[in-house]
Amino acid sequence: xIEVDNIHKxxxxxHVLKGISxxxxxxxxxxxxxxxxxxxxxxLKCLLGLFEPDEGNICYxxxxxxxxxxxxxxxLRQEMGMVFQGSALFDSMTVEGNVMFPLDMFTNQSRSExxxxxxxxxxxxxxxxxxKKYPSEISGGMQKRVxxxxxxxxxxxxxxxxxxxxxxxxxxxxxxxxxxxxxTTEYDIxxxxxxxxxxxxxxxxxxxxxxxxxxxxxxxxxKEIFKTDNQAVTDFVYSSELFKKVRQxxxxxxx
Amino acid sequence: xxxxxAIGKYFIMIWEVFKKPTKWRIMKSxxxxxxxxxxxxxxxxxxxxxxxxxxxxxxxxxxxLTNPLLPKSLIGFAxxxxxxxxxxxxxxxxxxxxxxxxxxxxxIGTMRVTEQIDALEVMGVNSLNYLVFPKIIAVMMYPFAxxxxxxxxxxxxxxxxVFGGFAPSGEFIKGLQMDFDAxxxxxxxxxxxxxxFIIATxxxxxxxxxxxxxxxxxxxxxxxxxxxxxxxxxxxxxxTQLLLG
Numbered sequence: 217x218i219e220v221d222n223i224h225k226x227x228x229x230x231h232v233l234k235g236i237s238x239x240x241x242x243x244x245x246x247x248x249x250x251x252x253x254x255x256x257x258x259x260l261k262c263l264l265g266l267f268e269p270d271e272g273n274i275c276y277x278x279x280x281x282x283x284x285x286x287x288x289x290x291x292l293r294q295e296m297g298m299v300f301q302g303s304a305l306f307d308s309m310t311v312e313g314n315v316m317f318p319l320d321m322f323t324n325q326s327r328s329e330x331x332x333x334x335x336x337x338x339x340x341x342x343x344x345x346x347x348k349k350y351p352s353e354i355s356g357g358m359q360k361r362v363x364x365x366x367x368x369x370x371x372x373x374x375x376x377x378x379x380x381x382x383x384x385x386x387x388x389x390x391x392x393x394x395x396x397x398x399x400t401t402e403y404d405i406x407x408x409x410x411x412x413x414x415x416x417x418x419x420x421x422x423x424x425x426x427x428x429x430x431x432x433x434x435x436x437x438x439k440e441i442f443k444t445d446n447q448a449v450t451d452f453v454y455s456s457e458l459f460k461k462v463r464q465x466x467x468x469x470x471x
Numbered sequence: 472x473x474x475x476x477a478i479g480k481y482f483i484m485i486w487e488v489f490k491k492p493t494k495w496r497i498m499k500s501x502x503x504x505x506x507x508x509x510x511x512x513x514x515x516x517x518x519x520x521x522x523x524x525x526x527x528x529x530x531x532x533x534x535x536l537t538n539p540l541l542p543k544s545l546i547g548f549a550x551x552x553x554x555x556x557x558x559x560x561x562x563x564x565x566x567x568x569x570x571x572x573x574x575x576x577x578x579i580g581t582m583r584v585t586e587q588i589d590a591l592e593v594m595g596v597n598s599l600n601y602l603v604f605p606k607i608i609a610v611m612m613y614p615f616a617x618x619x620x621x622x623x624x625x626x627x628x629x630x631x632x633v634f635g636g637f638a639p640s641g642e643f644i645k646g647l648q649m650d651f652d653a654x655x656x657x658x659x660x661x662x663x664x665x666x667x668f669i670i671a672t673x674x675x676x677x678x679x680x681x682x683x684x685x686x687x688x689x690x691x692x693x694x695x696x697x698x699x700x701x702x703x704x705x706x707x708x709x710x711t712q713l714l715l716g
Contacts, residue, residue, distance in 0.1 A: 264593055265593075266589065266592060266593065290491070290595040291595070292595075293592075293593060293594060293595035294594065294595045296593060298589075298590065298593040298594075300586045300589065300590060301586070302585055302586055304585060304586040304587050304589065304590040305587075306587055306590075307581075307585075307587075317594075318594055320494075320497055321493070321494065321497065321594065321596055322594075322595070376593075
């Protein structure tokens with residue numbers, strides 16, 4: 217579980233995060249949504265420990281980040297997996313090399329143990345014949361799956377995803393969403409996804425946090441988001457005609 | 472103020488490079504790869520340039536020694552001194568700043584742009600140690616390249632002198648041996664070690680801290696070449712004053 221208490225973050229005079237407090241439960245898929253520039257990426261980077269909040273605290277299963285030593289912070293990071301927007305795979309390594317990288321760096325497992333683990337996670341993300349290929353030789357959807365495999369290979373407690381289905385076709389985007397959701401439940405991970413994809417919000421958003429201008433504007437589940445009368449949320453989530461109709465149908469059905 | 476901040480950031484980067492080392496088993500393979508890319512990969516251009524620079528220095532010296540009272544052996548002497556003291560260590564370093572330096576900046580810069588460095592940091596890897604340390608160790612092989620450059624440069628001078636008809640082989644070799652001071656070679660190799668460190672770290676700094684996209688990677692490579700050259704030239708002056716002055 218991750219608990220966030222009143223965090224603020226500024227860059228020069230630009231106050232990006234303005235006192236956000238929330239919590240993300242274990243085994244659930246948590247989504248952060250909001251317009252571009254609302255502070256989502258900065259918030260995610262604060263949760264990852266890449267940015268340190270100017271004020272406030274982040275607590276990971278009872279451990280306050282601000283109170284951890286440099287060594288403990290690095291150890292905490294080894295409990296985190298991250299899927300970057302552009303996958304961030306290492307160009308010079310094969311798919312297998314990318315997934316094996318954290319094992320090489322942080323474990324003393326034998327070659328065969330590492331190979332078994334890599335084979336297992338690649339099979340789990342439905343990548344069977346791509347072991348020896350380089351990232352440039354595989355599709356965007358496959359790159360995302362490799363990134364997920366790399367993120368979960370160390371059995372992380374926390375999984376962070378920055379727009380995991382951006383640039384993917386709708387079918388692959390749904391596959392990636394479902395894969396992340398399944399992994400979250402299966403391994404009991406605290407998953408936090410930064411997204412603009414409303415389909416993800418409706419499908420896998422067990423908890424949704426809506427940010428606006430650096431403030432927490434709303435939070436709830438994907439069921440509650442249909443019912444909310446928060447104007448900022450409805451303007452953002454139901455900006456397309458399709459989603460407006462979906463919401464209308466849902467509300468009519470309920471009535 | 473901006474420059475002072477950059478200098479401070481550069482030294483903090485150097486400090487970070489040596490903190491929390493990567494496992495030796497992994498580092499060893501990274502170093503070997505960098506030796507191949509940064510040193511052996513540059514040997515072709517070093518040999519090519521050194522040979523012709525040696526030849527040109529010899530021809531220009533010969534053409535300026537018009538006084539018949541001056542012995543032809545002075546051509547060999549001047550070629551040796553120029554190549555050992557300046558051309559092999561400094562000129563080759565400037566070329567390396569262009570070839571190796573821009574490769575370092577663009578490869579690290581591309582990793583920054585594509586979030587690969589963020590990926591390393593999130594995993595808990597000391598990205599500066601992982602990316603820059605192997606480059607620093609690899610370029611410590613650079614005095615070897617400079618020694619080759621000295622040999623090839625002088626060979627180029629001999630070829631130009633003998634086959635260009637400027638001096639007989641015996642006279643040229645006599646000039647090469649004239650008043651030879653072994654410390655000049657030591658001085659050149661000390662310089663090459665310092666320049667190697669600059670070639671590995673200044674471009675790494677420009678790549679690691681760059682911001683923006685693909686266009687900025689190109690700009691960072693150019694800026695890195697300019698600054699590496701400037702730092703090499705200033706360091707060359709300081710070292711010459713300290714070691715030979």
